[in-house]
Amino acid sequence: MKVLIHHIYEYRKGLRSLVMHTLPARFGEEATRKLRHYGIDYHIHDLGKSHINVFFGAPECVAVIRSICNGKKLNALTPEEDFVLGSMLGYDIRKQCERYLKKSAASVAVARPVIHKCA
Structure with a gap:
């Protein structure tokens, strides 16, 4: 979760407009709670049973991610x-x-x- 916190810091400081953070699915709820706390838009992309990608950042960037990913695997x-x-x-x-x-x-x-x- 330390890396997630660092990614949130970078986004809030304007170093990134969009972040993709991969983590075990069991930490998904904690990650989304932190993002909601800071009012950061996000999209969860399942990688199967064990891991997820959390895309977060500027709302317009996350909207594009939702449109592109839309249930697809990234390798597809x-x-x-x-x-x-x-x-x-x-x-x-x-x-x-x-x-x-x-x-x-x-x-x-x-x-x-x-x-x-x-x-």
């Missing part, structure tokens, strides 16, 4: 949804682009680098 997201999620969580944008290209048919576009010359 489309390449576009995966890209949006990773970008919103602040993951390295270049690595997100590489991941997107790898997961999508767009990877054909980078098979051979193209060098453009300026006129």
Whole structure:
């Protein structure tokens, strides 16, 4: 729970707009109680019987997460949804682009680098 408290601190200080925190499902009620105490919007995403992901942060960000996840497993997201999620969580944008290209048919576009010359 210490890491959750630190994530809440970072959100409240403006360091993050959205946080994804994974924890054992048995701590879900305690986690949501803390988030409600601070008036922070959240979404619970079940990972099976033992763990959950708690997405929390700015209401508009959490609304997008609700729309994207909507009962899907994270490994079942489309390449576009995966890209949006990773970008919103602040993951390295270049690595997100590489991941997107790898997961999508767009990877054909980078098979051979193209060098453009300026006129």
